[in-house]
Amino acid sequence: MGRPPCCDKVGIKKGPWTPEEDIILVSYIQEHGPGNWRSVPINTGLLRCSKSCRLRWTNYLRPGIKRGNFTPHEEGMIIRLQALLGNKWAAIASYLPQRTDNDIKNYWNTHLKKSLKKFQTVLDSSIISSSSIPQLHSEGWNGTSSPSTFRSCSTYASSTENISKLLEGWMRDSPKPNITLKKAQEEEQQSNEKKNAFAAENSQCHQPKAEEVCDLISNEELEQLFTFENLSKMAWEKVSTNSTSQGSSLTDSLNSVAETKENSENRPPYSFHEKWILDEATAQVEDLMDLSLDCSSGSIF
């Protein structure tokens, strides 16, 4: 667009944020609420561009952000949502309110994508070369082999987490917490609605829109649907079906998955949307299968 980069101005600082800067930013937002980022560096004296301030707030200082290891459930959510929405990290993040789009994006790029790719290779060769299936541990996936457990958050992240926690407490204790916090939450909600709408736009023709799914599936149902155990089970069923009845289509496999799910205990009612998600997942079932096996087979890592 020919616009000069916003952070190219002389005197604009780059690089990691210091705790002092964080406190200044947090103080300002606590007082004025998030938004109007243009005025933030002007009014605070921070030598940062507005973009940088917004990013710092939304990704690290905003209250309610969960940092550190992703749970198996979150992994499952990300896998499935990525399959459904593509690299719409903001849309995906709207389903995981405690996680930022940046966090999810990083996690996908550094852990999940790599694992999926790696296992895709292994699985492809094993399916093509023989009818044998990569060995699954009988105890199933217990989460201990998850890439998410490999590392914890960085040292500085823990310091910003402290600031974030401090802010949460600060807002709670503040005489006018609800004004600022509520404003932030409203903006968050608006943002999420926007994101959902965006996600809906990106869903294909006759698919139900993402917001419809949100409307018709409760959070609990949705979450249960996305649990890693469910994904693993589905993928495993798919593999079993394929191995026993050669030539069966992926749709058939998924139908059998659906039937299996229907008959299984401890599951939410098998709703239309659940079926839709299963059907929709046809195209991405290989990915799910990969992940499932990835996590089930400790020998891979």
Place this chain on the structure above:
DNA sequence: AACTGACTCAACCGCGGGGAT
């Protein structure tokens, strides 16, 4: 202990969308 390559993730950059004028 020192070196090196791999990995992670915070931060930046460029672009597009949308509201204001």
Place this chain on the structure above:
DNA sequence: CATCCCCGCGGTTGAGTCAGT
């Protein structure tokens, strides 16, 4: 309608850290 300005998103980078030798 055209232009400007701001915000938010997705892709990318590079400094810091870790693990292996």
